Amino acid sequence: MKPGTLLRLALAGSRTDGVRVALTGFSALLATLAILSALTVIAIPELGAYEHNQRYRNALLDEPGLRAGTVFTLLLLTVPILALAGQCARLGAPARDRRLAALRLAGATPGQATLVAVAETGVAAVLGVAAGLGVFFAARPLLDRPGPDGLRALPTDVLPEPWQIAVTAVALPLVAALAAALLLRRVVIGPLGVVRRVRRQRAPLPWPGVLIVLGLVSFGSIAPVLEWFFERGRSAPNWLITTLGAGGTLAATLGVILGTGWISYAAGRLLHRFARWPSALLAARRLTSDPWHGARTFAALLACVFVGAGAAEMRSYFRIMRGLELASARDGNYGVGPGDGFYLDTMNLVDLAIVVAVVIAAAGLVVAVGEGIVARRQAYAAVVASGVPRSVLARSILWHSLVPIVPSVLLALVVGTSLIAPVTGSEVSNYGGSAPFVHAYDTLAAYGLLAVGAVVVTVGIGLLFLRSSTAVEELRTG
Known part of the structure; x- marks a missing residue:
């Protein structure tokens, strides 16, 4: 198949296909901006271990020791963005499947039909990355406004290395195309339709709990390991601490999702055993028939809640250390840290980043809920035609979303808090904190309510597709 023919077939289709390509490209644009912003922060020159650049107003950019957290926060934003891209790639999938089947009927091989689907995602990502690069370089001179003191609000005076920009421009479309190919690995595109090879479904086992315990133990062992090396007059290897911290966080996050x-x-x-309402019984049957739907749909949202819980625990730590610092200052003693109010102000920026990530994840939920309703329009239309009111069907969709997300959010909050608590608690006791460690329950509750509220709002928006998708005419849709 010639490249020009492949490109035309990849971008052909209805208005829904155009929306899918546009949303996938927009997700790639956001991911490009987030990664380039992180690389720009990394490009700020280092002057010394404790020497400030005195070039930027924000200490998160000016202080070398704080830039790693800034980079991590920016990279964290790519998680819900990539999840949004995955949800957008499924938009209008039934119509795309019929188009791919038509290609097979016209003589295309299974590999060529799959290549068309992969090329669509890759081309959309290329367009999004190109737009992201354009926005990034166009915004730099507009945002480069040094104040009267010569300080800048953003690092618009530095640029990532050219090879880093090139790797980003190539890697994002490549990853998107590989992800599309991975999703199609169980798909057989035939001339009469698209068939998905699905293994025999078995009831999920609670083995993710092992990952959660492993993550908590791994991260919680950081403080004892540091103490063990300190007692022997040695420094703990950086690779060991990084492995324990990053590995524990990754294992706990995967366990929660x-x-x-x-x-x-x-x-x-x-729900199937104790519920007596038709809507709850419908939702119960869907939950047991496809229990992994929640893990696929709510992955980015739960990751945001998990990180938010850890950030809330750090806020508690900074509050206590601030109180200890003020108490020591009143007694004429100094040296307690980090209790400077700056750290609490920094947590406000972290909270803002998490809220932005939740909003992006909620956008992915809107696409997922709307696509799920449209994809099941024949089944929903049959249920309505048999006499089930649309209101009952709408409540069943709400049950189907809320029943798994509420306990999952609680689990993410508990695990995220438990992950950080041993480290921060030991630090407080090392500095003489005798008061019990008080968790930031207000912040935790805010994150939990924000996540559940986002699900309720997105389901409400998705239900706007319900009436058109349950029309009697949908029973004849191929």
Whole structure:
């Protein structure tokens, strides 16, 4: 297949296909901006271990020791962005499947039909990355406004290395195309339709709990390991601390996300056993038949809640250290840290980043809920035609979303808090903190309510597609 023919086939289709390409490209644009922003912060020159650049107003950019956290926060934003891209790639999938089947009927091989689907995602990502590069370089001179003191608000005076920009421009479309190919690995595109090879579904097991315990133990062992090396007059290897911290965080995050499958199945069985409402019974049957739906749909949102819980625990730590610092100052003693109010102000920026990430994840939920309703329009239309009111169907969709997300959010909050608590608690006791460690319950509650509220709002928006998708005419849709 010639490249020009492949490109035309990849971008052909209806208005829905155009929306899918546009949303996938927009997700790539956001990911490009986030990664280039992180690389720009990395490009700020280092003057010394404790020497400030005195070039930027924000200490998060000016102080070398704080830039790593800034880079991590910017990279964290790419998680819900990539999840949004994955949800957008599924938009209008039934119509795309019929178009790919038509290609097979016209003589295309299975590999060529799959290549068309992969090329669509890759081309959309290329367009998004190109637009992101354009926005990044166009915004630099507009935002480069030094104040009267000569300080800048943003690092618009530095640029990432050219090879880093080139790797970003190539890697993002490549990753998007590989992800599309991975999703199609169980798909057989035939001339009469698209068939998905699915293994025999078994009830999920609570094995993600092992990942959660492993993550908590790994991260919680950082303080004892540091103390063990300190008692022997040695410094702990950086690779060991990084492995314990990053590995523990990754294991706990995966455990929370994958645990949603078991939670959905268990909640569905309980709902089926004790519920007496038609809407709850419909939702219970869907939860038990496809328990991994929640893990796929709510992955980015749960990751944001997990990180938010850890940030809330750090806020508690900074509050206590600030109180200890003020108490020591009143007694004429100094040296307690980090209790400077700057750190609490920094947490406000972290909270803002998490809220932005939740909003992006909610946008992905809107696409997922709307696409799910449209994809099941024949089944929903049959249920309505048999006499089930649309209001009952709408409530079942709400049950299907809320039943797994509420316990999953609580699990993410508990695990995120428990991950950080041993480290921060030991630091407080090392500095003489005798008061009990008080968790930031107000912040934790705010994150939990924000996540559940985002699900309720997105389901409400998705239900706007319900009336058109349950028309009697949908029974004849191929």
